[in-house]
Amino acid sequence: xxxxxxxxxxxxxxxxxIGSRLAHALVKQGxxxxxxxxxxxxxxxxxxxxxxxxxxxxxxVCDVRDPFAMAYLLMDKxxxxxxxxxxxxxxxxxxxxxxxxxxxAAQLSxxxxxxxxxSGIKIVFASxxxxxxxxxxxxxxxxxxxxxxxxxxxxxxxxxWYHLLYNKVYGIRACALRLTNTYGPGMRVxxxxxxxxxxxxxxxxEGKPIKxxxxxxxxxxxxxxxxxxxxLLLAGASDAANGKVYNLGSTEVVGLKKLAxxxxxxGYGGTFELVPFPPERKAIDIGDYYSxxxxxxxxxxxxxxxxxxxxxQKTMVxxxxxxxxxxxxxx
Amino acid sequence: xxxxxxxxxxxxxxxxxIGSRLAHALVKQGxxxxxxxxxxxxxxxxxxxxxxxxxxxxxxVCDVRDPFAMAYLLMDKxxxxxxxxxxxxxxxxxxxxxxxxxxxAAQLSxxxxxxxxxSGIKIVFASxxxxxxxxxxxxxxxxxxxxxxxxxxxxxxxxxWYHLLYNKVYGIRACALRLTNTYGPGMRVxxxxxxxxxxxxxxxxEGKPIKxxxxxxxxxxxxxxxxxxxxLLLAGASDAANGKVYNLGSTEVVGLKKLAxxxxxxGYGGTFELVPFPPERKAIDIGDYYSxxxxxxxxxxxxxxxxxxxxxQKTMVxxxxxxxxxxxxxx
Numbered sequence: 001x002x003x004x005x006x007x008x009x010x011x012x013x014x015x016x017x018i019g020s021r022l023a024h025a026l027v028k029q030g031x032x033x034x035x036x037x038x039x040x041x042x043x044x045x046x047x048x049x050x051x052x053x054x055x056x057x058x059x060x061v062c063d064v065r066d067p068f069a070m071a072y073l074l075m076d077k078x079x080x081x082x083x084x085x086x087x088x089x090x091x092x093x094x095x096x097x098x099x100x101x102x103x104x105a106a107q108l109s110x111x112x113x114x115x116x117x118x119s120g121i122k123i124v125f126a127s128x129x130x131x132x133x134x135x136x137x138x139x140x141x142x143x144x145x146x147x148x149x150x151x152x153x154x155x156x157x158x159x160x161w162y163h164l165l166y167n168k169v170y171g172i173r174a175c176a177l178r179l180t181n182t183y184g185p186g187m188r189v190x191x192x193x194x195x196x197x198x199x200x201x202x203x204x205x206e207g208k209p210i211k212x213x214x215x216x217x218x219x220x221x222x223x224x225x226x227x228x229x230x231x232l233l234l235a236g237a238s239d240a241a242n243g244k245v246y247n248l249g250s251t252e253v254v255g256l257k258k259l260a261x262x263x264x265x266x267g268y269g270g271t272f273e274l275v276p277f278p279p280e281r282k283a284i285d286i287g288d289y290y291s292x293x294x295x296x297x298x299x300x301x302x303x304x305x306x307x308x309x310x311x312x313q314k315t316m317v318x319x320x321x322x323x324x325x326x327x328x329x330x331x
Numbered sequence: 332x333x334x335x336x337x338x339x340x341x342x343x344x345x346x347x348x349i350g351s352r353l354a355h356a357l358v359k360q361g362x363x364x365x366x367x368x369x370x371x372x373x374x375x376x377x378x379x380x381x382x383x384x385x386x387x388x389x390x391x392v393c394d395v396r397d398p399f400a401m402a403y404l405l406m407d408k409x410x411x412x413x414x415x416x417x418x419x420x421x422x423x424x425x426x427x428x429x430x431x432x433x434x435x436a437a438q439l440s441x442x443x444x445x446x447x448x449x450s451g452i453k454i455v456f457a458s459x460x461x462x463x464x465x466x467x468x469x470x471x472x473x474x475x476x477x478x479x480x481x482x483x484x485x486x487x488x489x490x491x492w493y494h495l496l497y498n499k500v501y502g503i504r505a506c507a508l509r510l511t512n513t514y515g516p517g518m519r520v521x522x523x524x525x526x527x528x529x530x531x532x533x534x535x536x537e538g539k540p541i542k543x544x545x546x547x548x549x550x551x552x553x554x555x556x557x558x559x560x561x562x563l564l565l566a567g568a569s570d571a572a573n574g575k576v577y578n579l580g581s582t583e584v585v586g587l588k589k590l591a592x593x594x595x596x597x598g599y600g601g602t603f604e605l606v607p608f609p610p611e612r613k614a615i616d617i618g619d620y621y622s623x624x625x626x627x628x629x630x631x632x633x634x635x636x637x638x639x640x641x642x643x644q645k646t647m648v649x650x651x652x653x654x655x656x657x658x659x660x661x662x
Contacts, residue, residue, distance in 0.1 A: 093500070096439050096493075104435065104489065108427050108482070146477060150500075151439070154492045158435065161485045162427075169424070169481075169614055283500055 003237040005030035010077045012036045012064050012110075013044065013084035014057075017187040017194065018126065018179075020049030021225045022081055022232055027053045029233075036073060036084065038063040044087070044194050048325035049186045064106040071113035074121065079236050082110065082163075083126040085156065088193050089284055092152030103155035104162075111166045111174075123174040124235045127160040127245065128153075131178065134286040138219075141292035142178070142245050149284045160245070167243040175241040177231055180249050180291055184225030184311060185318035190327040197222075201319050202327055204263060204270035213277045216257025219288040221250040224311030227304040234300040241300060249291030252308045262309060266316050334568040336361035341408045343367045343395050343441075344375065344415035345388075348518040348525065349457065349510075351380030352556045353412055353563055358384045360564075367404060367415065369394040375418070375525050379656035380517045395437040402444035405452065410567050413441065413494075414457040416487065419524050420615055423483030434486035435493075442497045442505075454505040455566045458491040458576065459484075460622060462509065469550075470623035473509070473576050480615045491576070498574040506572040508562055511580050511622055515556030515642060516649035521658040528553075532650050533658055535594060535601035544608045547588025550619040552581040555642030558635040565631040572631060580622030583639045593640060597647050 009026055013019040014035025026033050037045040039061055050057060062069040064084045074080065085103050086092065092099035107125075114121050132140050133147030148154045163174040181195060188194035189202045200210045231248050235241045254262070260272035277285060296302045306314075319326060340357055344350040345366025357364050366388055368376040381388060393400040395415045405411065416434050417423065423430035438456075445452050463471050464478030479485045494505040512526060519525035520533045531541045562579050566572045585593070591603035608616060627633045637645075650657060 096443060097436065100436055100439060100489075105428065105431055108431060112427060148492065148496075151493070151496065154489050154496065158431075158485050158489045161479065162482070165479075165482065165485065 001029055001233060001237060004079070004233070006032070007078040008032045008034070008076055009079040009081065010034050010036060010073055011081045011083060015039065015047055015049055015059065016044035016083065017049070018182060018225060018228055019081065019083045020186050021184070022083070022229045023050060023057055024053055025229050025233060027056045034058040034060055034073060034077070036060050036062055036064065036070070038084070042193060044188050046186070046188070046326065048322065064110065065101050067109040067113065070110055071117065074110065074113050075117050077118065077121055080114070080121055080123045081232055081236065082107070082123055085126065086152065089130070089150045089152050090280060092150050092155070096151040099151050100155050103152065104158040107159035108162050111162055111172065114172050115166065115170050119170060119172050121172065122236055123163060123172065124232050125160060125163045125174060125176040126232070127176040127178045128156055129178050129180045129247070129289060129291060131157050131160070135289055138288060139249070139290050139292035140247070142247055142295055149286060164243055164245070173239065173242045175235050175243065176245045177235055178245060178247050179223070179228060180247070180289070181220055181222045182225055182228045183222055184315050186225065189319055200260070200263060201315060204268050204316070205319055205323055207269055210260050210263070210270065210272040211275045212256050212260050212272050213275060213281060216260070216274050217255045219253050219255055219290055220259070221253050221290040222308055222311070223248055223250055223304055224306035224314070227306055231296065231302045234302050238300050244299070246296035246300070247291040247293045248296065249293035250304050250308070253290040254308060263312055263316070266313055268316050268320065332360055332564060332568060335410070335564070337363070338409040339363045339365070339407055340410040340412065341365050341367060341404055342412045342414060346370065346378055346380055346390070347375035347414065348380070349513060349556060349559055350412065350414045351517050352515070353414070353560045354381060354388055355384055356560050356564060358387045365389040365391060365404060365408070367391050367393055367395065369415070373524060375519050377517070377519070377657065379653065395441065396432050398440040398444065401441055402448060405441065405444050406448050408449065408452055411445070411452055411454045412563055412567065413438070413454055416457065417483065420461070420481045420483050421611060423481050423486070427482040430482050431486050434483065435489040438490035439493050442493055442503065445503050446497065446501050450501060450503050452503065453567055454494060454503065455563050456491060456494045456505060456507040457563070458507040458509045459487055460509050460511045460578070460620060462488050462491070465617040466620055469619060470580070470621050471578070472623035473578055473626055480617060495574055495576070504570065504573045506566050506574065507576045508566055509576060509578050510554070510559060511578070511620070512551055512553045513556055513559045514553055515646050517556065520650060531591070531594060532646060535599050535647070536650055536654055538600055541591050541594070541601065541603035542606045543587050543591050543603050544606060544612060547591070547605050548586045550584050550586055550621055551590070552584050552621040553639055553642070554579055554581055554635055555637035555645070558637055562627065562633045565633050569631050575630070577627035577631070578622040578624045579627065580624035581635050581639070584621040585639060594643055594647070597644055599647050599651065
């Protein structure tokens with residue numbers, strides 16, 4: 001893709017899972033990449049995620065809640081991939097104001113900074129399928145009602161809609177991708193704070209049993225991180241995307257028990273057990289979910305390319321090799 | 332209604348248009364009423380609105396953005412009528428962070444205070460038809476897609492959904508009414524900051540022409556303030572309302588040009604003129620709107636009782652008598 005060659009790109013959450021993988025892709029395409037990350041220990045940032053491109057990117061450690069830093073960093077950029085967020089649903093209930101500050105207020109201040117000093121920027125915002133809540137029908141398309149089940153969902157929705165509003169009212173080109181479960185090298189595996197798949201990887205590699213909640217029949221779709229990065233790049237490159245929201249997703253829909261079985265078959269050993277839902281998880285469980293992503297296929301030509309087994313294999317290979325960069329064996 | 336007798340009631344925005352009228356009704360029903368109002372000059376609060384019940388209510392001047400004051404005031408209340416809000420759509424675009432602080436962040440902190448110290452409280456939240464944006468179909472029922480057209484709409488939505496979420500997850504009884512255009516004694520008439528009907532009243536009484544934007548054929552529904560107060564009281568009294576959202580509305584649907592004609596016919600003189608939309612208004616204009624309010628009729632037995640002409644007449648009589656409490660003739 002020639003779109004990004006010699007352009008200035010800012011990625012918030014740039015040391016995080018998806019942001020860092022996107023940085024790798026953009027460096028390869030000849031972009032001048034700046035990564036913003038707060039490196040809050042509980043969140044997704046990990047400097048090891050940019051191993052191999054450390055000297056080819058600019059790392060700026062700061063928080064998206066810092067309006068002055070963000071205004072400065074945004075001033076001369078051609079693209080903003082706006083991926084920073086508080087992603088823990090449990091945390092959003094325990095500390096709702098923090099979630100609001102990051103997922104809503106900081107987004108608004110980023111957009112205000114663009115409006116005032118760089119209205120020519122193109123923004124791609126990483127949103128989430130969590131906005132749909134418990135599906136009314138499957139697969140879930142972009143017309144599905146919005147029903148967030150937690151504070152995080154409400155704030156992410158506000159953050160997403162600010163982007164669409166600034167596109168509409170001020171012509172600041174912006175679009176949003178509603179990501180489904182994304183997995184792959186670079187995700188937080190220390191615990192379940194970013195994705196349950198993270199802790200599954202760690203437990204498998206430690207030879208401990210995976211816990212599958214409930215009957216394990218809940219259906220999910222998964223995207224390998226490189227497919228997600230492809231979608232971000234396509235959305236950034238296309239003016240047809242401006243003002244739009246697109247679901248990501250996969251045609252491989254799988255139950256969580258089956259997923260655990262597949263991961264165990266990959267040859268790193270391990271077992272799983274079915275355990276009852278913890279009450280705070282049950283309260284926000286959404287049952288089955290998988291998306292209809294035909295809109296982004298039609299409009300931007302995106303399709304996931306990496307099969308689930310292949311993606312999981314790559315993931316296990318990565319963490320088998322680099323586990324000491326992702327968790328402390330003593331902890 | 333016996334529900335409110337000897338109960339402790341807090342009204343945010345209590346010196347404002349609807350809050351003060353609600354206070355009158357609650358005092359009459361024997362409630363012990365505390366009014367919170369920031370008295371920010373640009374907003375709706377006006378001490379004259381509680382003329383006649385001044386010594387029967389407690390007035391606490393503070394801002395809903397003050398979490399300590401709010402936590403203290405909420406501690407011992409049986410009911411919260413949560414009416415305070417930033418309502419100017421124009422302001423929400425000019426100062427989006429302020430709008431977020433009042434309409435979203437403060438709401439979250441009010442709910443957190445209830446969760447921590449008074450989870451037995453019943454809350455009625457004043458929401459707005461603005462959440463629906465430009466209608467896809469008419470009349471607009473509660474299932475209509477949510478499409479806010481400005482920062483205010485996005486933040487009001489977040490504020491509304493926090494209430495429903497806290498009802499669902501924590502069992503804090505809360506419901507929301509989506510108000511349509513409400514008018515009557517006590518509304519801000521100094522300018523168009525609260526409702527365009529306000530400035531119309533002032534202009535008529537000053538013998539100046541009313542400005543109707545566009546062709547004047549835009550349809551709207553209107554509720555007289557006492558009907559709105561009835562709905563708030565019914566929603567507060569009914570546990571069937573918990574976790575629900577209800578539209579208010581009217582069967583009298585009228586074009587704005589026609590409305591201007593009716594107001595002029597009331598006998599206070601005046602004229603109107605059709606003028607082109609100011610650009611910042613046009614950007615957020617929603618075309619025709621009127622609601623389907625059958626849900627609240629079925630579930631809570633609410634129906635508007637005051638006809639448009641009768642309500643407008645009462646309104647003009649009130650401002651004719653009390654104009655000097657609502658605007659400075661020199662300004």
